[in-house]
Amino acid sequence: MVMCKDVVENIIGYIDAELDDKTLEELEKHLDECPECQVFVRTYRKMLELTGKLRERTFVTPEIRERLKQLLKSKLKPN
Amino acid sequence: MIGTVTGQRGKETSPPDLVNTTDEKLIELFISSKDERAFEEIVNRYADKIYRLAFKITRDYYSAEEILQEVFLTLINKIDTFRGESKFSSWLYRVTANAAYMHLRAQKKYENDVSLEDYVPYDENGTLMGRIKAKDWSDKPDKALLSEEAMEIIEKAVNELPEPYRVVFHLRDVEGFSNQEVSEVLGLSVPALKSRLHRARLYLRDKLSDYFYEWSK
Incomplete structure (x- = not known):
């Protein structure tokens, strides 16, 4: 019998659509009946969506960029 | 030419003809003709990513900046060690990760070895009931x-x-x-x-x- 634990431990395969048909069918049956697992999957997906947005943030400040530029300029200067 | 690596919040200013060039081609240009514009484009593409990874490993802004500089100096001095066996980006991230771990070792800054291997959200009966x-x-x-x-x-x-x-x-x-x-x-x-x-x-x-x-x- 499928339990919440099975949903949790198969979540990567479930999200990436890598589960075999039988496992998928059993998990989805449990999901249909389990509100806790439904919220677990929804918040898991949302967490991935939000953390993916961190890629768009800029960390290198103009000051860091300027220091890097000066350093590289001196190293790339022809002898 | 490296002087044009500027911009508010990392906006890129590279010449348009290089923006759509692959990493590997840019590296080829840099090696064959020391094309600084090609190098500048690589800096524009990867400075933020390198800094982010370095910070994620060291959790220290000063170390992250040092590693950022080290990685690009490595790129200038040891680009011939890139043999094209993996994607350039993978190679560059590996150089970054190695440099960051060396920093941690040099500074003897190790985090407590916290393991999450037993971290589970469900109870001893395998249920999430009341937890989520x-x-x-x-x-x-x-x-x-x-x-x-x-x-x-x-x-x-x-x-x-x-x-x-x-x-x-x-x-x-x-x-x-x-x-x-x-x-x-x-x-x-x-x-x-x-x-x-x-x-x-x-x-x-x-x-x-x-x-x-x-x-x-």
């Missing part, structure tokens, strides 16, 4: 979840992951690398990194649930 639904934040409006304050919370939560989990999560879920690429960069088997990724995601989902639950009170 009470803190459902999935229907919060995107405007709130994508606000600067919320993004700070998310960043903080990622930074609180223990190092081995944080780096795998960062490369896979933030930078968007494939399992194979993460495996190449960190020298980890795919099953090992999947295991870390799984625990990292469970931990983060819980952390974000706590944060957003408290935040909305």
Whole structure:
């Protein structure tokens, strides 16, 4: 019998659509009946969506960029 | 030419003819004709990514900047060690990760070896009953979840992951690398990194649930 634990431990395969048909069918049956697992999957997906947005943030400040530029300029200067 | 690597918040100013050129071609141009514009384009593409990974490993802004500089100096001086056997980006991330771990070793700054291997959200009976639904934040409006304050919370939560989990999560879920690429960069088997990724995601989902639950009170 499928339990919440099975949903949790198969979540990567479930999200990436890598589960075999039988496992998928059993998990989805449990999901249909389990509100806790439904919220677990929804918040898991949302967490991935939000953390993916961190890629768009800029960390290198103009000051860091300027220091890097000066350093590289001196190293790339022809002898 | 490197003098044009400028810009507010990392906006790129490279000449348009190089913007659509592949990394590998840019490296070829740099090696064959010391084309500084090609190098500048690589800097524009990767400075932020290198700095982010270095910070994710060291959690220290000064070290991250030193590593950023070291990596580009390595690129100038030792570009011939890139043999094209893997993607240039994987090679560059591997150089970055190695430099960052060397910094940690040199400074003898090791994090407590916290393991998340036993971290699970379910109880001893394998059920989530009463543990998840009470803190459902999935229907919060995107405007709130994508606000600067919320993004700070998310960043903080990622930074609180223990190092081995944080780096795998960062490369896979933030930078968007494939399992194979993460495996190449960190020298980890795919099953090992999947295991870390799984625990990292469970931990983060819980952390974000706590944060957003408290935040909305």
